[in-house]
Amino acid sequence: MAKKKTTTKRTPQVEDLNLNHIVSTQFDAAARHLKLPDGLLQQIKVCNNVYQMQFPVKFGSKYEIFQAWRAEHSHHRKPLKGGIRYSLQVDQDEIMALAALMTYKCAIVNVPFGGSKGGVQVRSRNYSPEQLEKITRRYTAELIKKQFIGPGVNVPAPDYGTGEREMAWISDTYDAFHPGDLDNMACVTGKPITQGGIRGRSEATGRGVVYALRELFRNPKELKKVGLDGSLEGKRIAVQGFGNVGYHAARILHDEDKAKIVAVGEWDGTVYSPRGIDVNALQRHRKKTGSIKKFPGTKTLANAGDSLEVECDVLIPAALENQINQKNMKKIRCRVVAEAANGPTTPLAEKHLTDKGILVMPDIFMNAGGVTVSYFEWTKNISHMRYGRLEKRLDHAKRSSLVEAIEGLVDSRFVAEKRENLVRGTDEADLVNSGLEETMITAFQEIVEARNKQRSIKDLRTAAYVCALNKVAMSYLELGVFP
Numbered sequence: 001m002a003k004k005k006t007t008t009k010r011t012p013q014v015e016d017l018n019l020n021h022i023v024s025t026q027f028d029a030a031a032r033h034l035k036l037p038d039g040l041l042q043q044i045k046v047c048n049n050v051y052q053m054q055f056p057v058k059f060g061s062k063y064e065i066f067q068a069w070r071a072e073h074s075h076h077r078k079p080l081k082g083g084i085r086y087s088l089q090v091d092q093d094e095i096m097a098l099a100a101l102m103t104y105k106c107a108i109v110n111v112p113f114g115g116s117k118g119g120v121q122v123r124s125r126n127y128s129p130e131q132l133e134k135i136t137r138r139y140t141a142e143l144i145k146k147q148f149i150g151p152g153v154n155v156p157a158p159d160y161g162t163g164e165r166e167m168a169w170i171s172d173t174y175d176a177f178h179p180g181d182l183d184n185m186a187c188v189t190g191k192p193i194t195q196g197g198i199r200g201r202s203e204a205t206g207r208g209v210v211y212a213l214r215e216l217f218r219n220p221k222e223l224k225k226v227g228l229d230g231s232l233e234g235k236r237i238a239v240q241g242f243g244n245v246g247y248h249a250a251r252i253l254h255d256e257d258k259a260k261i262v263a264v265g266e267w268d269g270t271v272y273s274p275r276g277i278d279v280n281a282l283q284r285h286r287k288k289t290g291s292i293k294k295f296p297g298t299k300t301l302a303n304a305g306d307s308l309e310v311e312c313d314v315l316i317p318a319a320l321e322n323q324i325n326q327k328n329m330k331k332i333r334c335r336v337v338a339e340a341a342n343g344p345t346t347p348l349a350e351k352h353l354t355d356k357g358i359l360v361m362p363d364i365f366m367n368a369g370g371v372t373v374s375y376f377e378w379t380k381n382i383s384h385m386r387y388g389r390l391e392k393r394l395d396h397a398k399r400s401s402l403v404e405a406i407e408g409l410v411d412s413r414f415v416a417e418k419r420e421n422l423v424r425g426t427d428e429a430d431l432v433n434s435g436l437e438e439t440m441i442t443a444f445q446e447i448v449e450a451r452n453k454q455r456s457i458k459d460l461r462t463a464a465y466v467c468a469l470n471k472v473a474m475s476y477l478e479l480g481v482f483p
């Protein structure tokens, strides 16, 4: 009798979506290319402190208990820096991973801070502004109690689910607990301009993404590898997440670079138009209707994830981690993934994309514009002086005399608008954007150089980690921690 064929079912490999494990894997991949003592690498890798807290907040006659964290990854530079996330998904591992990413990010863009991150397990849209204010002030009080906040120790900023409003509450609460301290405003960045913020901070992360992309598009060799050429003008862009980072990146690409935004995804759906979407009008539509869905002139696709799968040149995930993963990686149809969010691509998906010739521009570089401008805000706060205040008039006078000299030589005058642009003195926004642009360009060049220098390094993420780890290691050595 013929033997029955037995088929052994192979269980498909299930990916590990724990962000802390993913960051650790990325770290190890880079560490292999470095000649640094094991002990030093271990010290850089581990998260130094984690403060886990639970606090009650009273709404009406009822109490609700919230879980929250603040992780301090590395103290090689002080203060520590990192955003505060409000999301139901927040847990200790996520916050520790995000704190580690902050350490590497700051090193890449030469911002002299250690990495930190905070989070409250809460979905903002389920609470009124008054309730969110109570939660934020209570969370801040907890941070103050344990010295996990302060201009010289740990300086939070906005992240997913938080913005200027929350930063203003944090600043005000800190100030109330430290009456008379001169530098209180520097306890948090991303504040409204009226409360010590800096021009350009709210759009900084999105603008940094654009500056990084512009630098890529100025680099024909890199572009050719992924089958692209020319400038960003007319390039098809898809964006997932129309919040602070996604909106500003899309708006600047649309307004300044004349790129074509073909898809925008939000938690409740995606709008799509191969002819391009007017991002400013879409924002007005969302403010009016409460959703991006059914925006005139676009097709509404049912799922948030659909924005990741449209055909485009550049895909910008700007929502949360693990969005491009084992399940959808084969459906990604772009040439470049510009990681505006933290951890949007899983290692398995990254390998698949890279094998297909798609360039993944890593989060620790791409979204570092936020912390760069936060650094400018912090220095503005501790110096108590607005950027541009000293030089704007002088700049104006010098430019005016130059323009007058040119007009005298050619015996003609510039048209009024052109003249105004030529003579205008440099103000805070100009200085911030210029500093941000320079930072993103330099970091891109350093990362590409690190990859090109070592043939064993194949991807930009490993190269970015190599740059970061070298710099953090150098700081530890300078501190004499590892003589």
Ligand code: NAD
Binding pocket: 083, 158, 159, 160, 161, 162, 205, 240, 241, 242, 243, 244, 245, 246, 265, 266, 267, 304, 305, 318, 319, 320, 321, 340, 341, 342, 367, 368, 370, 371
């Ligand atoms: P945000 O809260 O302002 O915006 C996020 C947007 O994503 C929201 O509009 C939300 O509705 C949307 N969203 C949620 N789930 C989604 C889904 N499944 N599909 C599509 N959209 C979805 O947050 P943000 O500040 O823009 O942060 C976005 C990402 O950028 C996060 O990963 C954050 O860590 C990272 N980041 C932010 C900053 C900053 O300065 N804000 C700096 C560096 C990195």
